[in-house]
Amino acid sequence: MKEMVLPSDHPPVRAGRIGVLLVNLGTPDGTDYWPMRRYLKEFLSDRRVIETPRLLWWPILNGMVLSTRPQKSGEAYATIWNKERNESPLRTFTRSQGEKLAADFAAEERIEVDWAMRYGNPSIAEKLNALQEKGCEKVLIVPLYPQYSATTTATVNDKTFDALKEMRWQPAIRTAPPWHDEPAYIDALAQSVEEHIAGLDFTPEVVITSYHGLPKSYFEKGDPYHCHCHKTTRLLAERLGWPKERLLTTFQSRFGPEEWLQPYTDETTARLANEGVKSLAIMNPGFVSDCLETLEEIAIGVGETFEEHGGENFSHIPCLNDSKHGMHVIKTVVMRELQGWL
Numbered sequence: 461m462k463e464m465v466l467p468s469d470h471p472p473v474r475a476g477r478i479g480v481l482l483v484n485l486g487t488p489d490g491t492d493y494w495p496m497r498r499y500l501k502e503f504l505s506d507r508r509v510i511e512t513p514r515l516l517w518w519p520i521l522n523g524m525v526l527s528t529r530p531q532k533s534g535e536a537y538a539t540i541w542n543k544e545r546n547e548s549p550l551r552t553f554t555r556s557q558g559e560k561l562a563a564d565f566a567a568e569e570r571i572e573v574d575w576a577m578r579y580g581n582p583s584i585a586e587k588l589n590a591l592q593e594k595g596c597e598k599v600l601i602v603p604l605y606p607q608y609s610a611t612t613t614a615t616v617n618d619k620t621f622d623a624l625k626e627m628r629w630q631p632a633i634r635t636a637p638p639w640h641d642e643p644a645y646i647d648a649l650a651q652s653v654e655e656h657i658a659g660l661d662f663t664p665e666v667v668i669t670s671y672h673g674l675p676k677s678y679f680e681k682g683d684p685y686h687c688h689c690h691k692t693t694r695l696l697a698e699r700l701g702w703p704k705e706r707l708l709t710t711f712q713s714r715f716g717p718e719e720w721l722q723p724y725t726d727e728t729t730a731r732l733a734n735e736g737v738k739s740l741a742i743m744n745p746g747f748v749s750d751c752l753e754t755l756e757e758i759a760i761g762v763g764e765t766f767e768e769h770g771g772e773n774f775s776h777i778p779c780l781n782d783s784k785h786g787m788h789v790i791k792t793v794v795m796r797e798l799q800g801w802l
């Protein structure tokens with residue numbers, strides 16, 4: 461931090477440093493009704509996530525959705541909860557990613573690394589203020605989504621700029637672009653697939669890359685997410701040297717009655733089993749960390765679907781998380797985006 465000589469009646473000035481803020485989606489503080497309800501209400505009130513006109517959506521959200529979903533989702537979270545730390549896996553992995561990145565930059569006194577959540581705790585505003593307190597005049601925001609979507613990346617950026625509205629001395633801000641085609645990311649995914657398959661006692665005939673879905677109408681209005689997902693899978697198949705029939709792209713986690721991006725992960729899994737595929741693996745390249753949607757929906761739920769339809773061997777390939785491959789990707793993106801500031 462810059463040392464400044466100030467008159468004795470001058471407020472303290474801290475300056476000269478650079479912040480890096482990793483931001484993931486957010487997660488409930490507990491699995492009971494009220495923490496679940498608080499989290500879902502904040503998430504599902506976001507106009508970037510639910511585009512249905514407020515007059516229509518408000519009564520649905522506050523009526524049917526928030527009276528039933530907190531209980532149902534709470535039960536799902538309970539099956540994957542990190543009991544040791546009393547938190548969800550998403551929070552455990554995001555914290556660890558922040559801590560490991562901070563340790564990597566420990567020798568660089570100018571850089572301060574922290575992490576936050578778009579919904580729930582710790583908030584972006586709280587962490588931006590803390591970074592400024594530590595003398596960060598410049599902050600790189602890293603939305604933890606390899607593929608861009610208005611429902612994820614853009615809403616992190618919106619919330620960041622909302623927080624800046626309340627700050628007298630705003631830091632300069634950079635927001636990291638998506639990294640769906642970054643060679644370090646594709647390479648990390650490929651290595652994680654190869655290492656995982658080498659440890660199995662079967663060889664998957666097919667591997668599905670399953671991405672979180674979106675309403676199809678968002679794609680039709682111009683959200684590039686669908687194309688980013690397909691590009692990631694195409695580059696991964698090329699890097700692995702696999703034919704495209706062996707590495708499929710599907711979309712999971714549908715919400716509500718609208719049509720979402722297709723093909724759906726659950727339906728594709730049932731179809732493959734019905735067609736005689738006996739050994740299947742699923743990975744989730746769009747998730748930087750394992751979470752409810754990968755550990756409960758895919759590793760447990762879709763694994764059961766595969767077996768119910770006659771499949772025999774199923775494996776979920778973990779997300780990159782805070783592994784050495786995962787940290788290498790995050791560090792690559794951060795170094796790329798800090799150029800000119802360091």
Ligand SMILES: C=CC1=C(C)c2cc3[nH]c(cc4nc(cc5[nH]c(cc1n2)c(C)c5CCC(=O)O)C(CCC(=O)O)=C4C)c(C)c3C=C
Pocket residue numbers: 485486487488509510529533548550605609611612672673674675685713715746747750751752753
């Ligand atoms: C219309 C609703 C939703 C859209 C659009 C959506 C997009 C989207 N979400 C992720 C990543 C995650 N979503 C997670 C949970 C989750 N998602 C929705 C709804 C939409 N997501 C809900 C209601 C929930 C909560 C759980 C539930 O009740 O089902 C999570 C997991 C969080 C955790 O705590 O583990 C992640 C991660 C992406 C990447 C995305 C669009 C590209």
Ligand SMILES: [Fe+2]
Pocket residue numbers: 672713
């Ligand atoms: Fe989601």
Ligand SMILES: [Fe+2]
Pocket residue numbers: 686687688690
């Ligand atoms: Fe596309």
